[in-house]
Amino acid sequence: MRISRRSFLNSASTLALGGLIPRAPAQGRPTKVVLLLTGVINDGGWGQLAYEGIERLRADPRFYATYAEDITLAQVQQVARGYSDDGFDLILGHGFEFSSALLDVAPDYPHQAYFVTSFIPNHPVPRNVMFVNMGYFDAAYAAGALAALISNKRQAVGFVGGADDPNQQRMKLAFIAGAQRTVPGIRGLGIITGDYDNAAKGREAASTLIGTGCDVIWHAADVTGLGVIQGVAQSASSAHVKVMGCYSDQTSLAPNHMATSFEMNLAGMVTTTADAVANRTFTGGTEWHPTVDKMWLLRAGSHGKYNPSLVSAQAWSTFQQLWSSLAQGKIDVSAAVAALQQ
């Protein structure tokens, strides 16, 4: 089943209920939207996919959309205040790095909307700030399961993470849980490199996992992850190691090793949120919770959803069942992670 943009939008707009806090833009003036990034718009992943949402908005006369990139942690507050002072209606902070800064800034601009692509913190948040649960752990669980299903040796599968933050640590555990519950006897392994931007280190993380017996590797580490893909592509061909992409369709980076990619529908998220602000249906103070199959799309370039020479039809159909169970909330990933932590 392919997710159309329309069904994604519908599911999103049904979520936007409740009172309207941010003031709608004045009549005849376009809604001003800015995307804030700690990385760049051409990283071929996390940043680029969200930026494609900005490009879609630019084609729509109802919006004035722009972006700011390479924002260091030291600058986040100042930059966010700059756009707030300039009267932007929606300020999208792309990544957990924006969470506390936008929470600090938002109360000073109660009529503007703020959106952080990260989990809601466990304390009350202002009504003009919205968070999103992007189903990372469901996706990581599914990736672990798929990795285990397509492993030839059935010995071990591995995960490579970026910065040493709680999300990445938890994704690692979800991946391990997914692998070990789906194929009993297989080992799930994980390395957190501590860095989203170090491709050379990512490559060595992959070679370390391969040296330990892993034959399928998934990453969630952005530029570091590009090194992971390269590490698999450069591994001995006799080892038959497979890799799975993350955030965007990364098939072209290693066509012979890439089983599939877990692509995030970030462009859809950006346009949906901007629409909500323009239509005065934006609800802050909450966490938006799209299901995993709306937020994550499986892509494998010209092959469609998966590369049939690396993924057997049987493995794929087993995975499909698991995928829809996850979307329907039938699998409790947090319980699986908790069981692993004990």
Add this chain to the structure above:
Amino acid sequence: MRLLVRRLTPNNSPAAIATTMLAAILAAMAIASLLFLDFGANPLSAYYALFHEPFGTLRGFGYAVVKATPLTLIALGTIVACRSGFTYLGFEGCFTLGAAASAWLALATAPGQWAASLSPLLFFPAAVLISFTVGALWSGLTGILRARFGGNEVLISLMSNYVAILIVKYLVAGPMRAPGSLPETDQLPHATWLAFIIPGTRGHAGVLIALAAAFLVWMLLRKLPLGFELIVSGLNPAAARYAGIDVARRTLLAAALSGGLGALAGLTEILGVQHRLMDGISGGVGFTGVIVALLAEMNPIAVLPTALIYGGMTVGADAMQRRAGIPSSITFILQSLIVLFVLASSMLRYYRFNFAALRSKKEAMQA
């Protein structure tokens, strides 16, 4: 006859310095204009945003002051060290450690913590003291290695930055981390924030610390015998020793003072801007401050306008990105070209125009 004639010594008159600097800045801006055009932006409106935002609007000016505050303190630290013959490059480390120290004290004043009863009146002097001390001890280590063991302070201080940054990274990921959250501390209690003193802006009281420090450093170097001893130790250690000055102790003192000033820069950033400690708060300011000191020709008073202009330019660069859609990479190019060209422009002062040559050429053409 040649149009340009080489001088034996550079022309160091203020007019010559100003002219060559201006020429350098204009040349850098001209080059960057081509890049603006390439990205479909109008250079004039881009430059308007660059200068109008920090110096034509109150809000932007407030941000410029906020940016200039840590730059000033680090530049002053550079001046104290450099004048005493101690080339210190460890300000990134002092900045982060000073920030960590003041955040630690501020968090301890939260209800239920051991310093909860500390009154705000006492908190700020205590925070300044503790930050300064931590910074002074940190740079003092480099000072000892240089004064006592003859180690090279440039390289040691450069390496010490990594260690300090990793220490703070460990602190925010471990002992000081807010429970169950990202690698950062809780927000500091409001009572520990530096007051916003420029109405309608984010300009905070840290600028007063920077101004006071500039005055004190100027006093030290220009008016006090100790400052004279520092400078003599820096210019000619052998002569200083002959005059009975304990050069090793002076070096150590200069190191400690400059590290303390660097740590105060971290304090102003944490109590005035960020209000919480996290990894990566320095953002390279420890090096930019050194550049500011150099552009101000190591003069503690000239540091103030230089830091304001440099800080204003980073604020303006943000505005330029917002208004004209210029990618940040081009503003990197513009800023670094300006600094490099200004440095290179000192070469121009070795030359003078030979107007006679121009005249004789003209005559030759008319003939």
Add this chain to the structure above:
Amino acid sequence: MSVFSQAFLVTWLTAGIRLGGPVLLAALGETFAERSGILNLGIEGILLLGALASYLTSIHTGSLWLPLFAAMLTGFAAALFLAWMYVTVRASQVVVGLVFNVLALGIAATVYRRTLAHASPGPIAMFQAVHIPWVSDLPIVGPTLFSQTLPLYLTLVLVVVAHFALFHTRFGLGLRAAGENPRAADAAGISVPRMRYLGTLISGAAAGLAGGYLVLAQIGLFRDSIVAGQGFIALGIVIFGRWSPWKAALAAMVFGTCDALQLSLQLLGTHLPEELLLSIPYVVTILAISGIFGGRDVRPAALAVPYAKEA
């Protein structure tokens, strides 16, 4: 699996040596600059420009050696500018180097955006591991040291060449004199500016080459963040290696293996704070150059001091 199993050692050391390769190459060049009295902090930026040049050349030609050459040429050109600033203008070497790094980042990001932002060129041709016959079958050292890529072997050969050039040629003697006592060198008829230009140019060419090495043998792609502080690590290695090519090689391997150990240890379930492990090389470097452990201070005496011939 335990720390002492052969699989663990081989995986860990191979990764460590691979991580150490490009930084060693950059450090070898920097040794020449520093021996001549120039502290070239700009190698971080040159690495980035070299990486960009090699990547662009690779996607346009598909060749393996041409991109490496382009990277070296780019590094050489950048170093020519730096040498002019350092030696002719006599500007502060520290400031010029640091600002140049910002400039290089701006250039790399802009060029990358202009040329490649939306096209995704796919994988490029890369250097493959070359198993040296016979020795690559030895236990542990075989797979770790003798199954690497050509650029690594080339770097190891350059260690020998660099040592010979620095300590057994007239050129090396002149270069070291310029960095040790420029006035005396001048009196002895050695052109200090010439030596310092050469030192800087060698460091630029090596750093550019190291950028190409990173792209063509390690990661096969370009992003403006791929250098990620490796130039600064190379500076640390020069110091750690006490301005000697042999010791720099050893130091690069220590840095690389510390970095790789942090990856390997995670699989054993030991959770040392990563910061502790990462800070070891820096602390060791500081101690090594502190002078505490006595020994002759081998640092070039006139390092980072501009030289002006008395008029």
